[in-house]
Amino acid sequence: MEVKQRYKSGVILGCLLACGAWLFNQPLLLIGATGIAASLLVHQYRFMRDVLTATDKLTLTQSITPSHVTTDKETSVALRATLPETTPLAVTVEPQPPVTATGLDPDEHRLTLVDEKETATTTFSLRWPIAGKFECSSPMVTLTDRAGLFRSQVSMGPSTTVTVVPRQPRTLHVGVSGTSTPTMFGERRTGECGVGLDPAETRQYLPGDTLRQVDWKATARTGSPHVHEFHAEIDLSTALVVDHRLSMATGTTGETKLDCLRQVALTYADHAQMKTEPLSLYTVGDNGVTTALGMESNTRHYTHVETILHDLDPTDNREQPTDQTGANQLRTRHENHTRRLPDTRSMAAALRTDASSFGRTLLPYVAEPRGYVQQIQDDPLFETVRTYLGGNSGSVITVLLTDDTHRTEVREAVRTVRRHSEHVLVFLTPTILFERGGLETIETAYDSYVEFEEFRRNLAYIDGVSAFEVAPADRIEAVLAATQQTSTAPAGGR
């Protein structure tokens, strides 16, 4: 219970009368003070009784739909107050959303129950910009008496909870041929023997083997000298190459190709941090390299990598690369490109009319479309791996995250990077599983998926290359389930 200004004025008047009675020794003023005190006490008692009655009878319902949303989505909140009996108090009900919710104007959505009004309802929308679990507290009920002396506030009614999840794929499928691959992380067999702890084999002694390697028991048992072999332990480095060109924006909000591949990349970053493995990151936009972070293995570096991965958005064709080297390369490439094509065309046109030996000799060089390698070299992904990963040495595992839009380029990029890496892991997002309406005709979707699968398997056939598909699990399951009866699922890949 809070007292308002009128009550305070009454108390002050009573005190003044009491002081006057004492100063002037006038008992009549004391009677005035007692009259004011009696009036205030009776009003207060009546107010308290009315408050208890009203709160006892008041029914509040609060509901949020939906209660599970992604960030920046809106939910609808419905608040309803019912008071079956009229009350002498003015009753207002105010919703109490958490501070993280936006879009609420408290003045607009305050319910007021006055006079004969028994039920009041309000509906409003809340936007949730931050992920987490939030509680819409019980509404705040304010009761005020008509004499303007008191006010009570009590939080009552049900509270509701909203779960706000970040925009990311909820069920991610990573695997081959529609089958999930349990893990791509952890210890990897190098296939080589050397210094290590895990025993590989026991073999006969060869000149050059050290005395420490001799397996004395096997030697005694067989009668000829034998030595232990161990799996060689090496320090692996991981190079992440993330494609975030415009084609990676395909998909529904929160489940785009880039969103799916981001999860995979983040998992690799986490794994590298856990194992304190050196990690490098290269991100590729439409116009070239946008990020180039070299191999490092400190906490600050891992955090930087994760931040970049989180902030990664599909690029626009108009955007310029942020990396200076990439920008220079791009500029040179554009200059060459814009200068070369018109010159070549005009030269070809001129040579076609030239019947001389010189003309006939030169014509094939300019009349033919540009060579295959030249085309590839103009593509940013290929340029990136050639420029930045070409100098890799040691045991580097390259993780390439892209889609199936630029297949020739991806194939050449994988071949290029394989020459400089211990192993190449390629994560591909099938475009058909991300396009809006892509699954409307299931047969077409299946055919497209089979094409993708062939492309993936072709990559996986390259020695030292593993290729995986990455997609929302529900979509890939939908394609495979719908076609299970009519078609034979593609054979398992590598």
Place this chain on the structure above:
Amino acid sequence: MRYEQPTRLDGVGALLVAVLVTVTTGVPGLIAGTAVLIAWYTVPTLYTFAFGHLVVGALAENIATPYLVVLELGLLAILVGPALTLAASRWRAIVTSVVAIVFGGGVLALARGNGHLWSALGVVGLIFAIGSYGLHRYEHVALGLSENTYE
């Protein structure tokens, strides 16, 4: 400015006070009575009630005790009159009147009895403080707003 709705009861009370002080004290009473009427019409009830007591207290030496009692009843009417516009109007008016009479009479008797006005003042302050705080705490606990509420 006065925010309560004027009622017949408090109007009669104000008129009674104005007439009685005029009759009993003459010109000073007329001036004071007119001031009370103006106050009743313009300022909130509690201010009129307090002002009326100042007037009666100032002129009390020239007023006989029966008139004083009637004047006090007139002032009481001014005090409880606005309650007639609120819910449970009769209950408020009657209870306020009874409590004010009992409370005032008791305090007056106490002051007359021991001859010390300050003790009566202390009793008034104490009863008001305990009563007001007690009601506040009772509401707090009944609404479950107290941290130490055990069910």
